Amino acid sequence: ILTLPVLLADGSPFPGRELLIFLSMAVILMSLIVAAVGLPYMTQYLADDLPHDTGxxxxxxxxxxxxxxxxxxxxxxxxxxxxxxxxxxxxxxxxxxxxxxxxxxxxSDEGQDVGLELAKRARLEKYMQREVIIAQRQELFRLRRAHNISDTTFYEVLREIDLKEESLR
Known part of the structure; x- marks a missing residue:
């Protein structure tokens, strides 16, 4: 809409510019109204779960x-x-x-309670693994600053630590 020129090269007004702007605005507004009103009505009949979803x-x-x-x-x-x-x-x-x-x-029947306990244990395990990775990374950088390891060793071990950390996400 904004790319329509106001005037032609000879200085006369662009013919039908107002009509084009009005039609564009009407199409945009109609599509918004149809989306806001029609889509909720149409989607209420869709199934909640997919038939192949086993949970x-x-x-x-x-x-x-x-x-x-x-x-x-x-x-x-x-x-x-x-x-x-x-x-x-x-x-x-x-x-x-x-x-x-x-x-x-x-x-099992008590599976839900035990499942919650297992989930808590898994979260705690993940937290502890992250803390171990942080400590390993800090020690690796300390060794590098002290020039106790070569650059090659530093980057190899850092890559392993990064991969371990990425696997926890």
Whole structure:
């Protein structure tokens, strides 16, 4: 609208400028009125939930079962080195215990109370991990200022700390 010239090159008024401005204003106002009045009326008939949405609780249980199945499959894979097999079994059992506990709490009656406790524990764990990262970063910078580590080591360790911090978000 503002790009319409007031006058033509010969100094005469631009023909139909007022009509163009009026029509543009009418279209804008009508679209605002239709959006403000019509959209709430039309959207009241839409379903609240999508039909394929199974809910956060259900999908959490499904994801936990998938994790347990994959861990069991990994533990069943043969490994040549007995030391690696022992480490694999130890790490796998720790993860399996975590996922099985999560699945048990989702299925049990007291699961909601325990779930709240687990959520509090997770928040506290995340807070503590952030505090550890802050302390590690401060110590890394102190070592750098004291010239106790090389630039290469500094940047490698800083990158690892940054990745740990990013994984907490």
């Amino acid at each position: 956060k609780d259900n999908i959490g249980a499904v994801m936990t079962e998938v994790a347990i199945n994959r861990l069991n499959a990994l533990l069943d894979e043969p490994v040549d080195d007995p030391n690696e097999q022992a480490l694999r079994v130890d790490a796998g059992n720790m993860l399996l215990e975590t996922y099985q506990r999560r699945l048990h709490y989702n299925d």
